[in-house]
Amino acid sequence: MQLDTPMPIIDMDVVEANLRRAQQICESAGVACWPHIKTHKSTELAGRQIALGAAGLTCQKLGEAEVMADAGLGPLLISTNVLGVAKHRRLAALHQRVNLTVSCDNATVARDLDTAIRSSEDASKPLPVLVECDTGRHRCGVTSPPAVADLAQLIHSLPGLSFAGLLIYPPNGSEAVAATREFVAEVRRLCAERDLEVGIISSGGTPNLALAGQSGETAYRSGTSIFNDRQMIALGAARPEDCALFVYASVVSHPEPGRIMLDAGSKTLTSDLAGFTDHGLLPDYPQARLVRFAEEHGFVDVSDCDEVPAIGEIVRILPNHVCPVVNLFDEITTVRGGRIVGKLTIDARGRNN
Amino acid sequence: MQLDTPMPIIDMDVVEANLRRAQQICESAGVACWPHIKTHKSTELAGRQIALGAAGLTCQKLGEAEVMADAGLGPLLISTNVLGVAKHRRLAALHQRVNLTVSCDNATVARDLDTAIRSSEDASKPLPVLVECDTGRHRCGVTSPPAVADLAQLIHSLPGLSFAGLLIYPPNGSEAVAATREFVAEVRRLCAERDLEVGIISSGGTPNLALAGQSGETAYRSGTSIFNDRQMIALGAARPEDCALFVYASVVSHPEPGRIMLDAGSKTLTSDLAGFTDHGLLPDYPQARLVRFAEEHGFVDVSDCDEVPAIGEIVRILPNHVCPVVNLFDEITTVRGGRIVGKLTIDARGRNN
Structure with missing residues (x-):
């Protein structure tokens, strides 16, 4: 895939x-x-x-x-x-x-x-x-x-x-x-x-x-x-396996030791910290910290990671707060049983008045 | 209007x-x-x-x-x-x-x-x-x-x-x-x-x-x-009169002394603080502070204001960072000479991959 x-x-x-x-x-x-x-x-x-x-x-x-x-x-x-x-x-x-x-x-x-x-x-x-x-x-x-x-x-x-x-x-x-x-x-x-x-x-x-x-x-x-999100887990309202939406992002750069860059920033995950000090959880690299966003860049501190994802690797991000993330997309890809099955239309996206 | x-x-x-x-x-x-x-x-x-x-x-x-x-x-x-x-x-x-x-x-x-x-x-x-x-x-x-x-x-x-x-x-x-x-x-x-x-x-x-x-x-x-924004003014890169985009929001509640609520929150202005400690500037009420957002609620501290906008009043907000705000809208209303002249289509909105 x-x-x-x-x-x-x-x-x-x-x-x-x-x-x-x-x-x-x-x-x-x-x-x-x-x-x-x-x-x-x-x-x-x-x-x-x-x-x-x-x-x-x-x-x-x-x-x-x-x-x-x-x-x-x-x-x-x-x-x-x-x-x-x-x-x-x-x-x-x-x-x-x-x-x-x-x-x-x-x-x-x-x-x-x-x-x-x-x-x-x-x-x-x-x-x-x-x-x-x-x-x-x-x-x-x-x-x-x-x-x-x-x-x-x-x-x-x-x-x-x-x-x-x-x-x-x-x-x-x-x-x-x-x-x-x-x-x-x-x-x-x-x-x-x-x-x-x-x-x-x-x-x-x-x-x-x-x-x-x-x-x-x-x-x-x-x-x-x-959908649940990182915030709901922190509040005890959901388990990790209850989280339905993840953002997939590619490692596009490893510009200096201890830091990699993702192709997802505030225009993909929003700047909503939801009480956290970083911008989302990388469940497959729990020591990695998504410390900063530009609009289309995610700055990941990997200095504490045993393994660092390579340039080209795709990583999963669990949003801090899922609601404003969904509101950025007209359509979202759906999977069932691990296979892509279609797209969901977010037809009330942006209807804020 | x-x-x-x-x-x-x-x-x-x-x-x-x-x-x-x-x-x-x-x-x-x-x-x-x-x-x-x-x-x-x-x-x-x-x-x-x-x-x-x-x-x-x-x-x-x-x-x-x-x-x-x-x-x-x-x-x-x-x-x-x-x-x-x-x-x-x-x-x-x-x-x-x-x-x-x-x-x-x-x-x-x-x-x-x-x-x-x-x-x-x-x-x-x-x-x-x-x-x-x-x-x-x-x-x-x-x-x-x-x-x-x-x-x-x-x-x-x-x-x-x-x-x-x-x-x-x-x-x-x-x-x-x-x-x-x-x-x-x-x-x-x-x-x-x-x-x-x-x-x-x-x-x-x-x-x-x-x-x-x-x-x-x-x-x-x-x-x-x-467009410029509050951040560009703070950096000395723009004057207030160079700012082209404002968000208009209504005062919808005055739930307790010193605090009013707007109908605009993080789904309208994003949570991008851009280095500020509040969520946007109300140029017509400079002592008001947009201290917090829910998705569709703006929490405004008006305790320092001489005049407090009444429920029903429409206020202007200058975004901290205009770029992700524009990315929330499929169309944006335009004015010339103070009159509404049409809508601008944001046709690359959401095109983040």
């Missing part, structure tokens, strides 16, 4: 096992599986997730959701704040043609969503909205249960929207998951006082997938679990 | 001024202008560079060069080691249809290039090869003048290749440029002893563009100068 490097390759046998595992974890926990498509950005893989029993698909962006809907896939959840006049028509159109839920964490976005739906041609069907809660990750999200209940009340009062529940994303680990359960219970109590029904509680994240259900969620979003 | 954020926008008036400036610097220095297309990856802009007087186009990858050739553009230089059986037919085919020069820094690549050319259907036309020299940047390149002369001799001896000269990429600053001049002079002397003609000396890099010619080069490759 002569690979035209640099080239990412996805092992579809590993993907299939990973998809079945995520589905089974959710089923065992009595939680609906809502895979996050931001990792694979592929309607083919999204279709496979639905076929295996996923209740719906989570998207991070309106553009991703449009691609999924175009392929006839749904129901869909958009798990970020969608905002802006330029998106009003797109959002309303998507709402008309697919079972859509969105999330929001502030009144400005809620009112903007309401305007988007009410100014559309068919404004009779309210858009279900989850209130995003911050239970310690400090990204987006409302930070206190009373403020969550206030936003739920506002959403309930807006004619274009319906309050559908909560979106949570607990920090990694069982303590944070348990603390989130308290937060959620308090929100439930406050909402009950106001006669607001908390229908859906959507939680997410591959690192906490094994704890699905333990924050009181009814649905679980996991993205990275389909 | 209602922008559908996140969205990069290129000011074509600034691009035109930047292209003219680079061309004029080269002409004043008596050096052929060979713009590096790795920054813009667009045949439309490459064509404009040729129209303005560029002698040829530099590509970092075979795949980029194929896209340029498909658009009828050339001559072309590939400024990295091209290696591997999977590339032999592609390389030979490209050599047949366009005036092509490549570079190399080791004997394995030289022999592989020779095999590629000699195993092709029409093996009569040798492929011109530059020897890549390392004069202090410690990326690729042969590190001593005698070793450069040895590789030049080998290339000269291989029937599929012809030795065409040197590829240099001096470290930033006039001292390194002057030291490189010494290196080049020594190589010239050693090559003359062996009757090897050093025809082309190709130097490059936007930070040293103002010093074009001072290493003894005959040709200059600059890429980033077409």
Whole structure:
């Protein structure tokens, strides 16, 4: 097999096992599986997730959701704040043609969503909205249960929207998951006082997938679990054999002792360190360190290696963070049983608005 | 103007001024202008560079060069080691249809290039090869003048290749440029002893563009100068008004005092810090710091800001390093005189092999 490097390759046998595992974890926990498509950005893989029993698909962006809907896939959840006049028509159109839920964490976005739906041609069907809660990750999200209940009340009062529940994303680990359960219970109590029904509680994240259900969620979003990566291994969320995507690169130079150069750099593997101090793992040369990137060059420190790969040799790299790597490619070669079987189209690649 | 954020926008008036400036610097220095297309990856802009007087186009990858050739553009230089059986037919085919020069820094690549050319259907036309020299940047390149002369001799001896000269990429600053001049002079002397003609000396890099010619080069490759970025300003190679590409993002959340969230993260601006400790400059809020990215979230510390942009406001971000940002988009919106005029197709996007 002569690979035209640099080239990412996805092992579809590993993907299939990973998809079945995520589905089974959710089923065992009595939680609906809502895979996050931001990792694979592929309607083919999204279709496979639905076929295996996923209740719906989570998207991070309106553009991703449009691609999924175009392929006839749904129901869909958009798990970020969608905002802006330029998106009003797109959002309303998507709402008309697919079972859509969105999330929001502030009144400005809620009112903007309401305007988007009410100014559309068919404004009779309210858009279900989850209130995003911050239970310690400090990204987006409302930070206190009373403020969550206030936003739920506002959403309930807006004619274009319906309050559908909560979106949570607990920090990694069982303590944070348990603390989130308290937060959620308090929100439930406050909402009950106001006669607001908390229908859906959507939680997410591959690192906490094994704890699905333990924050009181009814649905679980996991993205990275389909491929896994070096970060998921470090977090204890995957084993090396659960990693489905590797980038193959050629050694193209050995310019000085202790250093070799690969034909893969930041335009192939991204500069996302994901908390590591080097740019990826070479599993077949564990003492080698991918210390630096130029756009099309990988700098590998091999000074601690017993064996140094020769110029011309092709090496495997496990990405630190697989999600932005996939987003660089329009197509990715696939293997099954160690043989190349085709190409996967990354049809939602680059759909970041 | 209602922008559908996140969205990069290129000011074509600034691009035109930047292209003219680079061309004029080269002409004043008596050096052929060979713009590096790795920054813009667009045949439309490459064509404009040729129209303005560029002698040829530099590509970092075979795949980029194929896209340029498909658009009828050339001559072309590939400024990295091209290696591997999977590339032999592609390389030979490209050599047949366009005036092509490549570079190399080791004997394995030289022999592989020779095999590629000699195993092709029409093996009569040798492929011109530059020897890549390392004069202090410690990326690729042969590190001593005698070793450069040895590789030049080998290339000269291989029937599929012809030795065409040197590829240099001096470290930033006039001292390194002057030291490189010494290196080049020594190589010239050693090559003359062996009757090897050093025809082309190709130097490059936007930070040293103002010093074009001072290493003894005959040709200059600059890429980033077409758009510029925060890094080029920091290096003194560009003024703020020379920056042609900004990413526009919406404030979508203000989850806690001192922090706002943007709808642009690492899938829009990449994680390439380019030496900075934050992810981009907000020129209209200079006290704001883009401290962290998730894939679709930008975390902005606004605790030092006198004025904080409100939820719904659209802010401009100057990328730290523009090249990998462009590589995320299939098309980029263009403006002239402050008005949207169209879209630029990034047709060599993702062509990294």
